[in-house]
Amino acid sequence: MIAILAVLIFVGAYILIATERIHRTAAALGGAGLMLLIHATDAESAFFAEESAIDWNVIFLLLGMMVIVGVLKPTGVFEYLAIWAARRAKGRPFRLMVLLSVITAVASALLDNVTTVLLIAPVTFVVCERLALPVAPYLIAEVFASNIGGTATLVGDPPNIIIASRAGLTFNDFLIHLAPLVVILMIIFIGMCRVMFRHAFRYDPERAAEVMRLEPRDAIRDRRLLVQGLTVLALVIAAFVLHPVLHYEPSVVALLGAGLLVAISKITAAEAIREVEWPTLVFFMGLFVMVGALVNTGVIGAVSQAAADATEGRLGLAAMVLLFGSGALSAIVDNIPYVATMSPIVAELVPAHGDAGQSLWWALALGADLGGNATAIGASANVVILGIAERNNARISFWQFTRYGLVVAAVTIAACAPYLWLRYL
Incomplete structure (x- = not known):
């Protein structure tokens, strides 16, 4: 009975988020409160349990990186990068989107995708303003690229x-x-x-000519703070990449970096946290509690087990079910608790198929990572971009994002099927 109520609460909250009848943060908090009220979860499970609690690593990673970005913002470094990107693209809108998307994808393979979009978003706002381009299509394309690029490496996506x-x-x-x-x-x-964003590619020769006359280095306003900020950022990125050696969680690294930067610079604590997207952080907390309740009540486990049972020991069918099933589920629930729940099931399936069984891990990773592109709440980076856009008066609605995301997720996941089949099956 509790499981049914939990599903109804989650579906109700999801509908409110999708229809935007109330703010997504209020919907997530309301849903989390109801989950606690019906005992689908409790304080221990919501705040401390490994598989069903708020993922504090995500929350504090976001907080630390938002502080670092907030400190770097007044230096003019994002204006510098924006002018550089616009000049490299010669003011051509599509060329600019390609450049920003490729940079985002490569960076997301080395960093996590949330950190990448936090760093690239300020650049996008500046360059789009300079070239009189609508910013929403560029932000949406970048978050898709971050989720695709993050799939490539161990550290790219949680x-x-x-x-x-x-x-x-x-x-x-x-x-x-x-x-x-x-x-x-x-x-x-x-x-x-x-094709998808063709209406956004409005080339303005005069604006492009103005940008081509600009010198990127003239945008820098505080060189000392820039050196301090970039030094700390470089140390943070190095620690992210060296995670397998250092064994520091990205959240710890981000908080240490934020604290160090505030300590060595003349920025006050109030100025440092001014750019923090508090509604986004609170939304994540509510969402984690709701998904954790579905884990607690066995809903996600039951769905995952049913998918595994349906394959009846056939490797090819198991890989395809994992790929497309993970993509569908990751579109509506956070892929971190989903993968945490599904991985023990996959671990039991792999040995039965010998070396070829490893393909099941790749199917799970591809479905979970790429499926996050499907909806506005499918991946952490998506939610962050929506929060940044709203804060900068360039609001992106749930359906504006999702109508593109569904197409991107469907095409990219479908493209993975022949790759898995030809290489492993």
């Missing part, structure tokens, strides 16, 4: 870390098996951008 831990896979395993496919997916995605 579900990959969970899979690597459970399966004993290394950083190089992800590079060898997934990075070649991600390159193909990015080529497909860029071609899709040309």
Whole structure:
């Protein structure tokens, strides 16, 4: 009975978020409160349990990186990068989208995708303003690119870390098996951008000429703070990449970096937290509690187990069910608890198929990572971009994002099927 109520509450909250009848933060908090009220979860499960609690690593990673970005913003570094990107693209809108998307995808393979969109979004606002372009299509394209690019490596997307831990896979395993496919997916995605966002590519020769006359270095306003900020950011990025060696969680690294930057600069604490997207952080907390309640009541486990049972020991069918099933579920629930719930089931299926069974891990990773593009709440980076856009008066609605996301997720996941079949099955 509680499981049924939990599903109804989640569906109700999801409808409110999708229809935007009330603010998504209020919907998520209301849904979380109701889950606690009906005992679908409790304080221990909501705040401390490994599989069903708020993912504090995500929350504090976001907080730390938002502080670092907030400190860097007054230096003019984002204006510098925007002018550089616009000049490289010669003011051509589509060329600019390709450049920003490729940069985002590559960065997301080395960092997590949330950190990447936090860094690239300020640049996008500036360059679109300079060229009189609508910013929403560029932000949406970048978040799609971040989720695709993050699929390529162990550190690019949190579900990959969970899979690597459970399966004993290394950083190089992800590079060898997934990075070649991600390159193909990015080529497909860029071609899709040309069609999906064609109305946004309004070339203004006068604006382009103005940008070409600008010198990027003239945008820098505080060189000392810039050096301090970039030094700390470089240390943070290095620590992210060296996670397998250092064993510091990205959230710890981000908080240490934020604290160090505030300590060594003349920025006050109030100024440092001014750019923090508090509604976004609170929305994540509510969403994590709701999804955790579905984990607690066995809803996600039952769905995952049913998918595994339906394959009846056939490897090819199991891989396809995992790929498309994970993509569908990751579109509506956060992929971190989903993968945490599904990975033990996959671990039981893999040995029965010998070496070829490893393909099931790649199917799970691809479905969970790429399925996050489907809806506005399918991945953490999506929610962050919506929050940043709203804060900067460039609001992106749930359906504006999702109508593109569903197409991108469907095409990229479908493109993975022949890759998995030909390479492993």
